[in-house]
Amino acid sequence: LSLSLSLDNVSHSLFIGCFRVLRELLRHLYDGAEKKWPGKGYTAVGGFLFLRLICPALVFPEKNNLVPEGVVPDNDGRRGLMLVSKALQNLANGKKFREPYMEALNEWFDSRVDSLRAYLEEIIVVPHYAPVFNLATVDEVNANEIPELVRLLVEKIEPVCGKLERNHKELIPKLPIVLGQVTRWVEVENPQPAPKA
Secondary structure (H helix, E strand, C coil): CHHHHHHHHHHHHHCCCCCHHHHHHHHHHHHHHHHHCCCCHHHHHHHHHHHHHHHHHHHCHHHCCCCCCCCCCCHHHHHHHHHHHHHHHHHHHCCCCCCCCCHHHHHHHHHHHHHHHHHHHHHCCCCCCCCCCCCCCHHHHHHHHHHHHHHHHHHCHHHHHHHHHHHCHHHCCHHHHHHHHHHHHHHHHCCCCCCCC
16 A cells, blocks of 8 residues: 555656656657557657656665755665556556566556556647757767866776776776777867867
8 A cells, every 4th residue: 555655656746847858859759669669659658768767766866866965765765666666667668567466556557557648648748838958969069078078087087996996897997998089089080179369
């Protein structure tokens, strides 16, 4: 019962406005999926939205600024978040629960399918009042963002290597090679014109 109530709270909070850029992306995804697999557009949108955005944020709220700094779920809390995430992902994918410990949620699943469909139908519409954010062009990213990322990576190389040492030791030897390739791309293959005097 408490898991079902938690799911209701999460799903209700998702029924809110969404930024224009995300709506446009989801619309593009829907159109592409419908073209290739007719009738599967909403499944593609729901699967992407929940698998890539909502569920990871839900399972790791401390990494996504969803809880106060320093608050980290304990093991039971994390397990609860993972179960809520699993239930939402199954709902988004249109797949009922087969695991014995999750079967009790199939009634909840049946009662929420139409609500999720309505939400997905709404979220792929880009209304005129949706908040607008101007995205950088490829040229602007090449000129400004990538050089800045390279500068930050060089500046923070020691802490980056420290984190890699703990979790991904095998990547450390590749880092100088990648950094060299990106630096070459920034300085040689994508040079920026000198500012006019």
